[in-house]
Amino acid sequence: xxxxxxxxxxxxxxxxxxxxxxxxxxxxxxxxxxxxxxxxxxxxxxxxxxxxxxxxxxxxxxxxxxxxxxxxxxxxxxxxxxxxxxxxxxxxxxxxxxxxxxxxxxxxxxxxxxxxxxxxxxxxxxxxxxxxxxxxxxxxxxxxxxxxxxxxxxxxxxxxxxxxxxxxxxxxxxxxxxxxxxxxxxxxxxxxxxxxxxxxxxxxxxxxxxxxxxxxxxxxxxxxxxxxxxxxxxxxxxxxxxxxxxxxxxxxxxxxxx
Numbered sequence: 251x252x253x254x255x256x257x258x259x260x261x262x263x264x265x266x267x268x269x270x271x272x273x274x275x276x277x278x279x280x281x282x283x284x285x286x287x288x289x290x291x292x293x294x295x296x297x298x299x300x301x302x303x304x305x306x307x308x309x310x311x312x313x314x315x316x317x318x319x320x321x322x323x324x325x326x327x328x329x330x331x332x333x334x335x336x337x338x339x340x341x342x343x344x345x346x347x348x349x350x351x352x353x354x355x356x357x358x359x360x361x362x363x364x365x366x367x368x369x370x371x372x373x374x375x376x377x378x379x380x381x382x383x384x385x386x387x388x389x390x391x392x393x394x395x396x397x398x399x400x401x402x403x404x405x406x407x408x409x410x411x412x413x414x415x416x417x418x419x420x421x422x423x424x425x426x427x428x429x430x431x432x433x434x435x436x437x438x439x440x441x442x443x444x445x446x447x448x449x450x451x452x453x454x455x456x457x458x459x460x461x462x463x464x465x466x467x468x469x470x471x472x473x474x475x476x477x478x479x480x481x482x483x484x485x486x487x488x489x490x491x492x493x494x495x496x497x498x499x500x501x502x503x504x505x506x507x508x
Contacts, residue, residue: 254281256306257288262299262450264292271307276315277361279332282339289342299450299457301346302442303369304353310378311362316387316497330482333392336361337474340368340393345467347458349449353442354378354420355435364393367402368470370461371449372429373441378420380428386415388493388505390481397473402428 256267266288268275275281292298305311324332343350343365352369354362358380366372366380382399384391391412400408403426411418424432433441449457484490489505496503 253284254278255284255288259298262297263302263446264288264295264298264300265302265304268303268305268311271305273315274309274312274357275305275307275362276312277336277365278315279335282335285339286342289339289346292348293346296454299348299452299454300446301348301350302353302446303343303350303365305355305362307356309356309362310352310354310358311365312357313360313362313383314389316494326482326486329485330478333478333481333485336392337394337478340364341467341471341474343368344394344465344470345462347461348454349457349461351442351446351449353438354380354429355438360384361393364391364395367395367398367428368393370465371445372423373431373433373438373445374420374423374429375435375438376419376421376424376432378423378432379417380420380423381415381417382412383415385413386493386503387497388484388487388489388491388503390477390484392474392477392481394470394474394477396477397470399428402426 254269256269258265266285268281270276270281292301349371350369351371351373352366354366354372354374355378358366358378360383363380363382382391382395399412407426410416420429420432423429431441488508492505493503
């Protein structure tokens with residue numbers, strides 16, 4: 251199977267698999283576009299009641315493909331378009347009238363952690379590593395985490411994770427309320443099957459109404475729009491270029507605030 255997002259339906263459960271395993275499923279425009287197309291299909295298909303989002307290979311998603319960004323000659327308008335596409339994909343996920351379960355293993359960094367945070371449920375393993383490293387790279391967070399993360403883990407913890415970019419484990423994510431469960435890898439399939447089965451048994455109409463009321467997609471959309479504007483500002487700075495260069499050269503960036 252090929253393509254940046256694979257789809258497989260088993261009864262009422264649609265599994266979407268981020269599929270760039272050679273890049274640890276780092277996000278790209280084609281991946282976001284394919285994800286949006288699959289979510290649009292899921293939203294209108296009455297046979298689909300639950301969506302599972304996972305990653306192929308060794309990781310859920312390592313975040314933005316910074317090597318691709320560093321090597322491209324994009325205009326600021328091109329970069330804003332990328333940020334808006336990423337935001338639209340998360341908005342689609344949050345607004346989908348069906349529950350979304352993120353199954354996270356290996357690594358979930360940056361955009362990957364943001365996709366997982368935007369899901370309605372998150373099941374992970376204790377050893378999975380999460381991080382929101384954007385500020386340490388001279389760039390900016392997205393996916394509505396400026397709104398969602400404080401709601402899930404509290405404002406103090408969210409500040410620590412977003413400002414410092416420190417890594418944390420799936421066990422910590424579950425203890426803080428970011429993850430629904432952290433289970434050992436051999437138990438992951440059974441945990442996913444149990445939860446998707448219970449979700450699929452619920453009535454579709456009230457399920458969609460409850461998701462909309464709990465998620466407040468309009469407010470998350472507004473938060474994402476502000477994040478896109480902030481990211482666009484960061485993309486025009488020398489520090490953003492330094493962050494990309496430092497990442498590519500595997501060194502610590504030297505930021506100057508310009």
